[in-house]
Amino acid sequence: MKKSRFASKIFFTVLMGAIGIVFLLPLIWMASSSLKYPLDIMRFPIQWIPGDPQWSNYTYVFTRKLYPIGHIYLNSLLVAFGTILGAVIISVTSGYAFAKMRFRGKNFIFMVYLATMMIPVQVTLIPRFYMLRQFGFYDNLLALVLPGCFYAIGILMMRQFFMTIPMEMTESGKIDGAGMFAIFLRLHLPLIRSPLAALSVLVFVTSWNEFLNPLIFINSPENFTIPLFLNALMEAAVGVGYEYHYAMAAGVVGTLPLVIAFIFLQHFFVESIATSGLKN
């Protein structure tokens, strides 16, 4: 490597590192503040490592009977996995039909599905609220799972993928006398591991990040998902008594597991998101 090239690389690395630290600051400040007294949090210059760590802040967060953190984590996970299950079933079956089968109305239905991607979710929010409430799903986690199962992007992804499988495979299956269903099960299905993983990650992230939906459909704290928990606890802490320390501790508890999971599964996350952007 030429000397100037090397020097330039070092320069940019340091520069990016500095900018990167700005991006890490919210997380670091949150973690550091979670162990302080409220007044110390806002102090400038910032004391990054608290001299007298208040681990009791965390005890406070964990003992909030009104917001059982373990149960709430479970809720978020259940909703995410439920949505993934539904979305995968619908995306794979619909995508496969669009890619590999011939039938009347194929283009029409596909166009309609695509058109729905244009419609912001807020348009259907109120009718969905009324409908699910009438069906008795208010304050029920299923209200968060069911609508999410129709994931147009997923159908698109699966269709694209199945279209890349050459027709020869289907033809040879037909020659062997297999019916469409058998062809699907034995020949095509085993191949979708990779796009399926990408789809699952996307659905998981979408579901996990939902805020407006859970806010509207869920009422009781024991049915909260993580975003609702974070909002409730952080809002209560700050609004009532300037209890910033509890708010920060709640923030850490709510977000740390995902950060850790991300650090270990980075490759997974990043690949899925990157390819979903490229497919377009």
Added chain:
Amino acid sequence: MARSKVFKHEERVAYLFLAPGIIFFLLFIAFPILFSAVLAFSEWNLFQGITGLEFVGLENFKQLFADRQFFSALKNNLLYVIFDVPITLGASLVLSYIIKERVFGSKVLRAVFFIPYVIHIVALAHVFKMFFNTNGLLNNALLGLGLADEPLRWLSRSDLLIYPLVALGVIGKMGYSMVVYLAALQNVPRELYEASEIDGAGGLKRFLKITLPMTSPTIFFLAMTMTIQAFQLYASVKVLAQSSMTTTFSVLVYELYTQGFQFYKFGYASAIAWVLFAIIMIVTAFQLWGEKKWVHYS
């Protein structure tokens, strides 16, 4: 005939495969859309049941266009989009390009920038709320460094709120945008760069003449999706503005939520939703027109 029999069989299986999708589509998309369209022209308190629905024609829209609060929300939303998307996109492009070629530890850096995206927007927003609070860290820093004489009321003044809001949006989304763009950068064929080096083109020229055109489809994709999301801004505003006593800062979806779920004016709220839809359509159409002009597909 054997041929049409096979076709019929295939068609039947196809419909079987499509069934789950179609059912969910009709239930959770098609029917709600139609219902919502009816609601936009009605007055309805949903808690009084379906009988309380009263058809009022264009009344909701007339009210909407005379509503100062709504226009303020619309203005704020537009302002946000105009700042948030270009800054996020522009910064992502530049930073991604630098990370791609010119640094050590690109994977680590990529993860670092992605972290705010992984922290939930609600948590991030609350951290920003504390940071920008009138007696919060930023003001203390500004006072301590002598850059300000008195604390700025970032969160309580409608004219200042846009700054923390945009900062939150940029930092929260940049990681995602960078990850997508880095993947696009990978796909630019090396030969193009090598050929240009032979021709003696400098770094900036290479960026403008090769990188930008070759990655324009992805740039366009990012611009479109981020714009659509920016118009649907909600969580950030709810956290930053809601408990502040002196500001009535709002954005479109926040108005929708307030009118519908606080004032129970579900017809009016539906009208807001459709206006939101119309705005997004117009902006997207404009971007698609731009795509024809600027995006290069090989």
